[in-house]
Amino acid sequence: MTSSRRQRTHEHILQALAQHGDLTRAELSRLTGLSRSAIASAVTLLSDEGLLAEETAGPTGPSARGRRPTVIALRRRPGVVLAIDFGHSHITAAIADTSGTLLAECSAALDVDSQPQQALDTATELAGHALARAGHTSGEITGIAAGIPGPLDIRTQVVRAPTILREWIGLNPAEELSRRFGKPVAVANDADMGGRGEHTFGAARSIDDFLYIKASHGIGAGLVLGGRTYRGSSGIAGEIGHTHLEGATNLCRCGNRGCLETVVSITEVRRELAHVLPTEHPTDQARPTAADPPSLADLATRPAAARVITDAGRTLGLVLADLVNCLNPAAIILGGELGEAGEPLAEGVRESINRYAQPASAKAVTITASTLQQRSELLGAVATAIQQSAIG
Ligand SMILES: [Zn+2]
Known part of the structure; x- marks a missing residue:
């Protein structure tokens, strides 16, 4: 095995343990897709380095009988x-x-x-x-x-x-x-x-096929497929903000016209909200200003603002529907500053996916906003x- 391949194998094992906690060799093999012999030699090397330890799993209750399984545990380093x-x-x-x-x-x-x-x-x-x-x-x-x-x-x-x-x-x-x-x-x-972050600590902890959408000033997708981040051949997969929208003609910073992020971005949504909110709240002091914009989560509680946000979600959902057809993810997690809007945004995305993705793929995917509060x-x-x- 080459050293870079060995390092990838080691990273894969350490990542699985960091995410799932203590695991038996069989569980590690199933989760990583590595053979039992590859797991055995990697565990020996990583144990010698002091990174792993094999331990006997603790009793799981009064009904626990018989031989307790041996599990591989990550040794936390100090620091x-x-x-x-x-x-x-x-x-x-x-x-x-x-x-x-x-x-x-x-x-x-x-x-x-x-x-x-x-x-x-x-x-x-x-x-x-x-x-x-x-x-x-x-x-x-x-x-x-x-x-x-x-x-x-x-x-x-x-x-x-x-x-x-x-x-x-x-x-x-x-x-x-x-x-x-x-x-x-x-x-x-x-x-x-x-x-x-979502895979390790957030809404996707038990999900191995999902899309994380960072929707802020630009729109990018983090693709986690088969439990691993998919970066593409040179690392720039997921630039969905530059997907062309039919009928859109705004000039994009990439030089093309009609890209998704010329229509859906935190800048565009806040511009539209500034347009509708004064009508609803003529004397509202919480009107968005460049100096101190109220949070999108607060604004999204107002019916007119929720409509604007849901509409942005529908447009974002047009692009995501194609990705759902292509990748069949179990979840789409909406993050970034737009993700902070919560359910009104998710509702719009869901509508478009239900309308434009294949029914079986649309049924398989859950659309949620990130719960990590922009972290x-x-x-x-x-x-x-x-x-x-x-x-x-
Ligand atoms: Zn563009």
């Missing part, structure tokens, strides 16, 4: 992990323990798109603040991961166009962050991180950093 979430206009850094419990979190508002170096420096400062708040030192950090809102080429680790992060095109964020922290940093696209990406970075620290 903490650092997770960074770069958004369109904010950065969050968080410190978590190696079981994924958040210990401290620091955020700052910043125009991330146009100031990459300042954004990377701010992330470093926020990490220092979070570390101090959690009462730990940089020497205790065992893994670091960051999510960025743009397509990342996995062959070169470089940000590709088209992207919200115009000034980041050609930049290697993993290299930049590693230099600042003096440690390796795993970097991935934010929608992929969001999918991982899917941050928690995905936590899960990635934990895996990185387990692999060492």
Whole structure:
């Protein structure tokens, strides 16, 4: 077995244990698709490295009789992990323990798109603040991961166009962050991180085939297929924001016309909400302003706003219906700033999928909003950093 193949096998096993807890060899084989012999040799090597231990499963109650099964358990390393979430206009850094419990979190508002170096420096400062708040030192950090809102080429680790992060095109964020922290940093696209966050800590914990949709200023999909993130040949799968909508003609930042995200984005929805809300609440002081917009969850409780949001969901659902036909997922989880709208958005997506996807595929998929309160990406970075620290 080549070393890179061996490493992939090890990552797969560690990920399954991190997600499902203690497992028997047979369960590990079933969940990872690896042969019993591949599991046996990997478990031996990982146990020698101190990452795994074979233990006898505890009694499960008065009715538990007979021989108790031997299970493989992940040995948590001491130390903490650092997770960074770069958004369109904010950065969050968080410190978590190696079981994924958040210990401290620091955020700052910043125009991330146009100031990459300042954004990377701010992330470093926020990490220092979070570390101090959690009462730990940089020497205790065992893994670091960051999510960025743009397509990342996995062959070169470089940000590709088209992207919200115009000034980041050609930049290697993993290299930049590693230099600042003096440690390796795993970097991935934010929608992929969001999918991982949902898979490990959120609405998709027991689901191995689902789509996580990050709908904010742009729209990206994190594809989790067969329990693993699907990134495509060069890492930029899931750029669904640039799917052409029939009849739409708005110019998109990618140079095409009529892309999904020229019609459905947090910017477009807030613009439409500003149009309908004054009519409903002529003296409403909570009217959206650029300085302090009310949350979409609050706005979505008003009937006129809910209609606007459901309509955006229907348009998003047109594109997702094709993906449902193609991939037959068990769930679609709606995240990002638009996902915060909750049920009115999910309702629109559901309507279009029921109308345009094949009935059997439409019946198989559940549409829900994320329950992680816009922390899917941050928690995905936590899960990635934990895996990185387990692999060492
Ligand atoms: Zn486009």
